[in-house]
Amino acid sequence: MNGHKLSFNAKELGGILGVPTEGFGVYVQEDKTVLGAERLLQLIQRLSQQPSLKAPRSVKKGKMTPIHRLLFLVCHKECHPRG
DSSP: OTTOOOOOOHHHHHHHHTOOOTTHHHHHOSOOGGGOHHHHHHHHHHHHTOTTOOSOOOOOGGGSOHHHHHHHHHIIIIISOOO
16 A cells, blocks of 8 residues: 555455454465365255265366355355345
């Protein structure tokens, strides 16, 4: 900003803006191990329609079946509102 670098994390920004940040780290984290390895693998196998997968990996929306894509969009847009 105006030639100066600014750096802050979600907690610091929440303090500056006066908004709560509890749970923000869990919501945006890339590490989904909070689900547990077995449950995560089950979800990935189902969403990717590849029951032979042995390890979890990311699933692109375009590779999902239409019903899973719809479920993802409803959850993403309605169950996890932002702003």
